[in-house]
Amino acid sequence: MPRSIWKGAIAFGLVHVPVALYPASQEDDIDFGWLDKRSMDPVGYQRINKRTGKAVTKENIVKGVKQEDGTWVLMDDDEIRNAYPKTMQTIEIEAFVKASEIPFVYLEKPYYLEPIAKADKVYALLREAMIADDVIGIARVVMHTKEHLAALMPDGPVLVLNTLRWATEVRNWDELRIPPAGKAAANLKDAELKMAGQLVNELTVKWKADTYHDHFAEAINNLIKAKVAAGNTHEVTPIESPVDSAAPSNVVDLTALLKNSLGKRRGAAEEVVEAAAAATPRKAAAKAPAKPAPARKAAAKKTAPPARAKAAAPARKRA
Incomplete structure (x- = not known):
């Protein structure tokens, strides 16, 4: 579980x-990935401007709702977030x-x-x-x-x-062409209804979910096993995701700081006071740019991919 x-x-x-x-x-679907048959490289997706055909970065994408008159109402992430219902830990x-x-x-x-x-x-x-x-x-x-x-x-x-x-x-079926309810309204004969009832009785069984299988999935899985057994597989070199350059530098800086600290054990009280005094302006300087932080935070929120976009985008190619 x-x-x-x-x-x-x-x-x-x-x-x-x-x-x-x-x-x-x-x-329980079979996950078909996309590969470039010329190089066996994975094929991904891009957000494309439908007018120019050019790729659009996430930073330049805004959310909008199209109106009946063809105009669009734009909404930013903060507006959408404020409209969310309050999180309640109750099934009422x-x-x-x-x-x-x-x-x-x-x-x-x-x-x-x-x-x-x-x-x-x-x-x-x-x-x-x-x-x-x-x-x-x-x-x-x-x-x-x-x-x-x-x-x-x-x-x-x-x-x-x-x-x-x-x-x-839920869509209403009123607009569909459905035969009227009732035997007489549907113009059904007694003999027809009796024979249909006999057929229904012959096929009536107790429900057992494990007696029904996805035949397509079974056939594809058997085909995959046969190809693997025959050695009919292909090597695909993983595409390395870009690594944040700040991550390794932080590790290096931290290691250097630890080494320097091990070699500089100060025993005199004067040096401790000097170190504290020297640290004070640096701490203040570090706090100085903290005021525009909300703007950066808001910008980061706007650049985050929409929560529903992932679900809306096709995740796989199916037969």
Whole structure:
């Protein structure tokens, strides 16, 4: 089990259940990388100006939201950050509903909840109460600076928090051409419905997740194993990332300072006083440029890559 990604408490009424949140799902896709077939060098991505075709540095990229009239509203990182919901370490249950009332299309991503801080009894109390009434909790939770609607549901002994899509994120099917509901409205004959029911009964089984496999992934993995066994592999020289030049210099400077300190043990009180006096202006000088620090900090924040850009950019090439 991976490390917990969130710790807080389930809150319903005046009862709080301290819990840790763990991902209940994992990506199992095959990670296809890109290589230049001429040199076997890794191929990366660039941010391109769509008008000029030239690469754009992160420092020159701003965020904007296009309006219906074609204009753009620009927003900087500070404005976006101030709009984030406050981080709350609480899964606030707002209501309990029947699980059958929530369409599957609203389900998004599941997480396991584990009781912490000696909360086993109250954890079990909440779980058993929901099982007894055959309900699930509808809650709000803030994770990764984003507010989520979520369903808290018992699954055997464990409580599962399944994030839900907001109503505005679910498309309405009213505009689709769907046959009318009901046997008569759909013009179905009794004989047709009876035969379809027999076929459904023949295919009805108990759900066992491990009986279903990703045949494409299995075929690709078998192909990879065969190529490796046949020695059909290629050497790819890793591209070294640029190293901050300040890092090695800091190590060298620190080593030199340590060596100098070992060779200059001062025993006289006068030398200690002189050293302290000499250090005072340097300390003040070091503090002098501290005033513009917020500007540099703000600039650093603006140059940071957008948190969602990474998710939006294609991470891999798939067949």
